[in-house]
Amino acid sequence: MTTPPKTLAPRTGAAPPGQPRSPAPPTASSRRLKAWATRAPLLPALIFLIVVTQLPFVATLFISLFEWNSLYPDAREFAGISNYGTVLSDAALRESVLTTAVLTAAVVLVSLVLGLVLALLLDRTFKGRGLVRTMLITPFLLVPVAAALLWKHVLFNAEYGLFNGLINRGAGLVGIDDPVQPDWISEMPLLAIEASLIWQWTPFMMLILLAGLQSRPLDMIEAARLDGADSWQIFRYLTLPHLRRYLELGALLGSIYIVQNFDAVFTLTSGGLGTANLPYTIYETFYRAHEYGMASAAGVLVVIGSILIATFALRVVSSLFSGEVSRA
Amino acid sequence: MTTAETTTKSTSTFASKSRAARARAGLRKDPEPTVVRRARRRGAALGLLAWLAGILFFLPVAWMALTSFHSEADAATNPPSLGAPLTLDGYREFFGAGGGASPWPPLINSMTASVVSTVLVLLLALPAAYALSIKPVHKWRDVLFFFLSTKMLPVVAGLLPVYLFAKNTGMLDNIWLLVILYTAMNLPIAVWMMQSFLAEVPVSLIEAAQIDGARLPTILARVIAPIAGPGMAATALICFIFSWNEMLFARVLTGVTAQTAPVFLTSFITSQGLFLAKVCAASLMISLPVLAAGYAAQDKLVQGLSLGAVK
Numbered sequence: 001m002t003t004p005p006k007t008l009a010p011r012t013g014a015a016p017p018g019q020p021r022s023p024a025p026p027t028a029s030s031r032r033l034k035a036w037a038t039r040a041p042l043l044p045a046l047i048f049l050i051v052v053t054q055l056p057f058v059a060t061l062f063i064s065l066f067e068w069n070s071l072y073p074d075a076r077e078f079a080g081i082s083n084y085g086t087v088l089s090d091a092a093l094r095e096s097v098l099t100t101a102v103l104t105a106a107v108v109l110v111s112l113v114l115g116l117v118l119a120l121l122l123d124r125t126f127k128g129r130g131l132v133r134t135m136l137i138t139p140f141l142l143v144p145v146a147a148a149l150l151w152k153h154v155l156f157n158a159e160y161g162l163f164n165g166l167i168n169r170g171a172g173l174v175g176i177d178d179p180v181q182p183d184w185i186s187e188m189p190l191l192a193i194e195a196s197l198i199w200q201w202t203p204f205m206m207l208i209l210l211a212g213l214q215s216r217p218l219d220m221i222e223a224a225r226l227d228g229a230d231s232w233q234i235f236r237y238l239t240l241p242h243l244r245r246y247l248e249l250g251a252l253l254g255s256i257y258i259v260q261n262f263d264a265v266f267t268l269t270s271g272g273l274g275t276a277n278l279p280y281t282i283y284e285t286f287y288r289a290h291e292y293g294m295a296s297a298a299g300v301l302v303v304i305g306s307i308l309i310a311t312f313a314l315r316v317v318s319s320l321f322s323g324e325v326s327r328a
Numbered sequence: 329m330t331t332a333e334t335t336t337k338s339t340s341t342f343a344s345k346s347r348a349a350r351a352r353a354g355l356r357k358d359p360e361p362t363v364v365r366r367a368r369r370r371g372a373a374l375g376l377l378a379w380l381a382g383i384l385f386f387l388p389v390a391w392m393a394l395t396s397f398h399s400e401a402d403a404a405t406n407p408p409s410l411g412a413p414l415t416l417d418g419y420r421e422f423f424g425a426g427g428g429a430s431p432w433p434p435l436i437n438s439m440t441a442s443v444v445s446t447v448l449v450l451l452l453a454l455p456a457a458y459a460l461s462i463k464p465v466h467k468w469r470d471v472l473f474f475f476l477s478t479k480m481l482p483v484v485a486g487l488l489p490v491y492l493f494a495k496n497t498g499m500l501d502n503i504w505l506l507v508i509l510y511t512a513m514n515l516p517i518a519v520w521m522m523q524s525f526l527a528e529v530p531v532s533l534i535e536a537a538q539i540d541g542a543r544l545p546t547i548l549a550r551v552i553a554p555i556a557g558p559g560m561a562a563t564a565l566i567c568f569i570f571s572w573n574e575m576l577f578a579r580v581l582t583g584v585t586a587q588t589a590p591v592f593l594t595s596f597i598t599s600q601g602l603f604l605a606k607v608c609a610a611s612l613m614i615s616l617p618v619l620a621a622g623y624a625a626q627d628k629l630v631q632g633l634s635l636g637a638v639k
Contacts, residue, residue, distance in 0.1 A: 048515065052509065053478050059486075060489055127375065128379065135382040153604060154604065162408060165405075165406045208633075
């Protein structure tokens, strides 16, 4: 038997009367008991999470191996991996993979760049900075369906939307009688969805990058300035390298959320006009077409894709996390 | 010659030299004030630019708010009618005055799902975060990252089994099913945030309290709560926002009785004659709890959204 941990003895000895009795000499079973006592507070959360979020994925994997359309419940049979073949050769599904990639890349990149500009503007003191920050994050705080409705009906509407209204008013001022009045959503459906999502996600990127800017080592920047570096050099060689991890984090978290976007696609175009992304297509496959097996196979493929992104994301979070810990 | 005079002389030589140099370079006389003035003017310009950006991003929301107070006829004009008389008709319509569906059942459902799931999340996450920071389990980092990894799997891939489960157990169109799902959806975020807040509590403080004979409940209330309290409040607000916003689960798993507010909003997707003011009023009213929670948690918002990675 090993000797009891040294730290226990002095603390128990120093404890005033009324302190819980000193623990029994640690045997193997009491040590195991202690380990479980440490683990116990963790278990409810862990078990709950595994049951509610992990079991469904296992079930999805299982269902994906069946030929199963709920409209023909008697025709359910084991199909092996044939659903995967169908899914991979389905033109509509492949198109939705492409749509998802384009939508995610466009929204993440543009909102990162805009977010960086806004973060740089806000990383200075000026009058009303708090108010400007509050105004900037407001788009992110609208319920996603509400934000999508706002873009669809209030801004994009061809007859009375604000955009065409402003074009009309502007054209009237310079004397053009019959200005262009595009029907934004049907003429540029994907761009319309992207615009509304960029508007909502730029504030998110700005907040992350602003936190990054504010964690810059100021003494280093001061030293560089004294050595004669100009603002561009400081930005290029000090700020940007420092921001790299925050840019990566913003890009990856943005990707995780936007790959899964359903609300904007559902509200603005209902997946029509070539805007159906993967979540929407899977939703359609099972909710409207009742193709359970195929929807599950597509779901499994999405999970595999997400794991690829998530591996990178976890690495970035982990590097930021160790940075925090080592600084502490 | 005194020291003071020497200093003055050398300074003036320096000044005149630099002035001469600048004159040669084609700059105006009296350089210092110009540099300062230029920097200040640049600062003011950048401040103005920040204001413009803020207004530009806020404009659609402001326009929505204005439209919600217009009559339907004034709301749908082209060019827009800015100064039209204000009315509460849009809000009256939203609350069912025109014979439409009442928004109260969905609002109450959303409130139930969001508040109850947030309370459950906190009850589950607080002990878990305690076991990951203050009295950490073996390999606590791996456990923490497991929590995070579950958040990265797309919801839509687990939707069908959940739907089938609900259908077979008679839980479809039941708000308590959403309560369970939203609790699971927000639990990883809450564990991450609370872990980072609890880690800020100095261990020496807890040990000191233990030596003074304090038991766990006292330590939680007197030592941990004052330090980690604001962070926990922010965690709660962020979980509330995510639950309130959720639409995919709610859309698939609820029908008439358990319909939530975002699903109620989807009934406005297809335009139905003159309804712009009503849409604006509905969107604003349903976003109001989120806006309030978001403004309240503003300072901790990043930390929550980045799952605790950014402070």
